[in-house]
Amino acid sequence: MKTTSRNVDGIEILSLQGKITIGSGDVQLRDLIAQCMSDGKNNILLDMSGVSTIDSSGIGELVGSFTTVTNRGGRLKLLHLPGKVTDLLQVTQLITVFEVHDDEAKAVASFK
């Protein structure tokens, strides 16, 4: 998995590209979120548009990331969720846990 990050109005936008699967992007995502917490970047928007594959481990890491950020008093939201990732979140009822946005500007504004 490749990631790029940028900050918009105090919101850390992390763009994830590639696979979030067991033994690959799952650990990277965990480390990425840990680094954000370490840097005091507690409001995070994960841009998922570049995610090509995700499995149960990747879904688990999304849940773990949400918990980590929330426990630190921050918020983690999802942007541009691919259809198949949406399907996986829906069947496990996790879609109700995450706040999902399709528009970046509106997503950033929702943190205010």
Add this chain to the structure above:
Amino acid sequence: MNPESEHIEITITSRFENIELVQVIAEHICECAGLDDDGSHWVGMAVREGVANAIKHGNRLDTRKRVFTTFDVKESRLAIHIRDEGEGFDPAQVADPLSPINIMKTSGRGIFYMKTFMDEVDFSFPDGRGTELVMRKNLATRDGAAEQD
């Protein structure tokens, strides 16, 4: 590949990077047998989860141990057998990921996804031969994605 009747075997060592190889083969078999792209994708996803379980929970990441996968297409049905060389485990002990107390857990969704995307999922424990997962899919429906709803 003969879409009406085919038997394919693949053996991998217990490395996560080998999972995708089995997944790609699964998706290709489904496409050749007439499943649409979505249906093939979800079967591939179920296979990914099964192989990942075999590597992680069955063989416990021991790269000396192998994962054996067979695909059998016959009379519009696909049967997938995934066997590891581990100690076996009790699938009944896997918690319901939809339960409110489990929904925020970071693991425990793999078998649920397999059961969601396949028609039948069964585990058996041949003596001294690890865990064997059997998954079946009716290819005649030609609509794998719709069955998850």
